[in-house]
Amino acid sequence: MTMTDPVADMLTRIRNANMAMHEGVNMPSSKQKVALADILKSEGYIRDYPGVRGQGGSWRGAQHRDEVLPAA
Structure with a gap:
């Protein structure tokens, strides 16, 4: 599958991992x-x-913060 928006893909991967309570x-x-x-x-x-x-290649992406930041 061709990725057309790598930045959106990165942010989505981080968001999905965070929602699933993954460490990274x-x-x-x-x-x-x-x-x-x-x-x-x-x-x-x-x-x-x-x-x-x-x-x-691939890399171990974002390791999430322990606490949640409030919305601004």
């Missing part, structure tokens, strides 16, 4: 996704994103 999520890697993960981490939405970073 695996996803395909790209420089764009790593840059987005940097922003999410710096803003406090995710804890970390260990694994292969921006080199293609």
Whole structure:
């Protein structure tokens, strides 16, 4: 299956894993996704994103925060 919107796919994977109470999520890697993960981490939405970073292949994606952030 061809992915037409990789950013939406990444955010959906993170959201679905969070709703299912998973500790983290695996996803395909790209420089764009790593840059987005940097922003999410710096803003406090995710804890970390260990694994292969921006080199293609898959990586262990976002590790979720323990507490829920309130809506702004």
